Amino acid sequence: MKNLLFVVLLPFFVYGDDFISDYEYGGMLYENPRGVSCSKCHGKDAKGELIATYKENGVKKELYGPDITNVTLENMIQSTSSFHDVMPTYSLTNEEIKAIYKYIQTQKKK
Ligand code: HEC
Incomplete structure (x- = not known):
């Protein structure tokens, strides 16, 4: 019984830290x-x-x-990397913006 518990819980210890979904990453x-x-x-x-x-x-x-919520990925990349009066200019990578974009698209459906 003890062994079984160990086998079942092992993946949580091994992957626990860096196992986050795209959705969680985008949300963060x-x-x-x-x-x-x-x-x-x-x-x-x-x-x-x-x-x-x-x-x-x-x-x-x-x-x-x-x-x-209705901005395209291309527009979001453009907006976050250009200068605005109010919004700050970010230097996010395309991968990071893609994650944010996907997160927003998922939020939209809720
Ligand atoms: C300080 C407030 C502020 C923050 C923080 C901010 N924005 Fe903005 N954002 C604005 C405002 C205000 C506008 C409208 C344009 C302008 O005046 O800057 C805008 C415009 C935009 C647009 C263009 C919308 C359109 O209809 O074309 C996008 C896309 C966008 N923001 C995405 C983001 C993302 C993604 C982040 C985080 C990485 C972010 N913004 C952070 C205030 C902000």
Whole structure:
């Protein structure tokens, strides 16, 4: 009985640490890529979020991070590596952006 338990649990000890799915990897990147979280500005589900409200010449303005669930992978690679007024420029690899993209596509279906 003791031996059986060992055999059953062995894979968890061996693969436990680095055995994460693409989905988990994408989620981790989306939450914390290079220290500036996409989800802070685009929302947990990537469907957009109010970032801040401010006044410009006495007029109340709202700053939104747009919905990015329908952005193509090509656009996402382009957006994350180019300069914007609000959004930071990331130097993520194409593989990392692909993981984020896949994560967002999976979130969308929930
Ligand atoms: C500080 C807030 C902020 C963070 C952090 C941020 N974004 Fe953005 N993002 C924006 C805003 C605001 C826009 C709209 C364009 C602009 O003004 O910068 C935008 C635009 C985009 C667009 C283009 C949307 C379109 O319709 O073409 C994509 C794609 C995108 N962001 C993806 C990401 C990803 C992926 C991350 C994380 C790696 C991220 N953003 C992090 C604020 C942010």
